Structure formats: structure tokens, C-alpha cells
Amino acid sequence: MPQMLRMPSKADLPDGTRRDFVAELFIHFKEAGRPTPARIAATTSSMQDPLPVSRETIRRLLKGQTISTWERVDAVLRALCHIGGQDPDRRRWPESDNWNDDDATTCRERLRHLLNDDIDGVEPENAPASVSPARSNSGWGGTRTPPPQDDPWATTPKLAPTTPTAGGYSDEPPF
Known part of the structure; x- marks a missing residue:
């Protein structure tokens, strides 16, 4: 028996x-009675103005593993609403903690x-740290060790000392 799709943890x-x-997409999925991705895919192909969407794309959308173009997402929404007997252009239902009688947003507009x-923005608290890839010395996979982050002179190449010292480097700044 195939495993039932659930909202990701x-x-x-x-x-x-x-x-x-x-x-938001899962709300429509549940309203439609949790149809299989194969049934949703078949519905996207047989609706008025069909735009076939593969069952794998549908599964990945519902698991949050991918995003797609609006046309494909809209086809999935229309299929779910068709299966569930709903209108995608109906007024979006009120939420208990954020209800506004003047909000005429439809389910389609909200999605x-x-x-x-999701496409345009990443919240600062969820943004991954920026890490630059290590550079290769030879161009064939050899990597160099990145300089320590707290060393203010790390980006300046160390030149041969002008006068020999015990450590091999001059105490003079490179400028």
C-alpha cells in the first residue's frame, strides 16, 4: 500500500x-480528500485548459522539495479544487487569529x-550562512586551506622578509 502524503514535519x-x-497547498489537498499524486496528475491533464503536471512534481510540491512555475502550481490547485468540489477563486476562508471581513483575497491569489x-525572499533568520568555495591551486582538485577569519592580514600575501628574523617574517606591515 502506498504511503499517505503528510504535511512535512x-x-x-x-x-x-x-x-x-x-x-496552504496542503489545505486544498486535505479538502480534496488527500488524493494520490497520480489522480491529481490525471486531473491536471483532463481539466478545461489542461496543463499536465507529473505525479512526481506534485509529490515534491506537497513535500516542499521543489517549487514550480505559477502555471503548474495553478494547475495543481485547480485539480485539487476540482476533486474537492471547490472553487479556486472563492474568497479565502478566515483564519481564527487573523480574520478581516474586508479581505477579499481568493484562494488562488493567496497561493x-x-x-x-518563496521564490523571491528568504527571511534573514532562515538564510544559510554564506560560504565561499575553496579555490584550487592547480585547477585539478587541489585545495588550499582558507585563511583564519580573525587574521586581518590573511588576505594579503606574505612576502619574503626584507631582513631576516627569527620567525622568517618582518614585523613591518606590508604597506
């Missing part, structure tokens, strides 16, 4: 724009907004 998909997007947030 926070360990698998941490808080952030991707998790928000997947959580598109979350997709764009």
Missing part, C-alpha cells in the same frame, strides 16, 4: 516561506502570493 521543512506555501514569497 518542521524538521523536514523548517518555518519560512516554503513551509507557508506548502501549508500565488505565497509562491512568489
Whole structure:
């Protein structure tokens, strides 16, 4: 028996724009009765204005392992809404802690907004540390040890000392 798709845990998909997007998509997935990715894929091919989406792409979208173009995400949303007997252009349901009677955002608009947030932005607290790759001395896989980060002279190449000293380097700054 195939394993049932579940909302990814926070360990698998941490808080952030991707998790928000997947959580919104999962609401429609659950409303549709948790159809198999194969059924969703078949529905994307047979709807009015079809845009076939593979079952693997659908599975990866629901697990938060990939993002896709809006056209494909919209096709998945329309398929889920079709299966669940819902209208993707209906007014988005109110949330208990953030309800606003004047908010006329539709389910489709909300999902598109979350997709764009995921594509465009990474919250500073979730951004990975920037690490530059090690450079090769030979160009064939040999790597050099990066200089210590707290050494202010590390980026300046050490030249041969002008006067011999016990340590082999001059105490004079290189400028």
C-alpha cells in the first residue's frame, strides 16, 4: 500500500516561506480528500485548459522539495479544487487569529502570493550562512586551506622578509 502524503514535519521543512506555501497547498489537498499524486496528475491533464503536471512534481510540491512555475502550481490547485468540489477563486476562508471581513483575497491569489514569497525572499533568520568555495591551486582538485577569519592580514600575501628574523617574517606591515 502506498504511503499517505503528510504535511512535512518542521524538521523536514523548517518555518519560512516554503513551509507557508506548502501549508496552504496542503489545505486544498486535505479538502480534496488527500488524493494520490497520480489522480491529481490525471486531473491536471483532463481539466478545461489542461496543463499536465507529473505525479512526481506534485509529490515534491506537497513535500516542499521543489517549487514550480505559477502555471503548474495553478494547475495543481485547480485539480485539487476540482476533486474537492471547490472553487479556486472563492474568497479565502478566515483564519481564527487573523480574520478581516474586508479581505477579499481568493484562494488562488493567496497561493500565488505565497509562491512568489518563496521564490523571491528568504527571511534573514532562515538564510544559510554564506560560504565561499575553496579555490584550487592547480585547477585539478587541489585545495588550499582558507585563511583564519580573525587574521586581518590573511588576505594579503606574505612576502619574503626584507631582513631576516627569527620567525622568517618582518614585523613591518606590508604597506
